Amino acid sequence: MHFTILHLLISILLFLVLFFGIGFILNMLLRMTWIMAFIYPIVIIFVIDDVEIVEYFRQPSKSFSALWENLTTLAPADIMILLSGLIGAILSGLTMKLLRQRGYRMF
Template sequence: MQMAIPVLLISMLLFFVLFFGIGFLLNMLLRMTWIMAIIYPVIAILIIDKVNFSEYFTNPGSSFTSLGKSVSRLAAADITILASGLAGAILSGVTMRVLRAKGYRMF
């Protein structure tokens, strides 16, 4: 199914803002700069794959095979949207580092 350019751009912006905001809040609360960048791949796997998360530990062979097939079937638009979410998560960590370096003790 084709995705229109405006829908793609809005989706990218929403994922970027969503994960930047979540990362910013988690960084403020937990004071762990890169927590969202570490958690984001788990969230992306939950979005991409339809396998229960516990099956990655109980039945890793078929779970990771299913994940590989799901990732290989992603469209370019889906990859772009997920990449913009990762960029938002990473940029939230960079923003925290800059704010802490400038002396903002809350961050």
């Protein structure tokens, strides 16, 4: 399957909007401005790595080395897509902070 520039742009936009929306909703409900920016790396580890959570406690060196190997073998397009999700999560925190400073109370 070919991965074109159009697929890349749509994927970047999708991740940006998706994690902005999820972060915005979590910020309104939990009233924690940067919650999604902290949760996002954990979500990405679940997506990238196929090691179970328990294995990080049972065999930490093996699990973290497998995670590092998976991170270093990501394609540049995948890195760009994942970084756009992180940018969306950060933008949701900045937006919520700006709205609160201007007097909007969310829930």
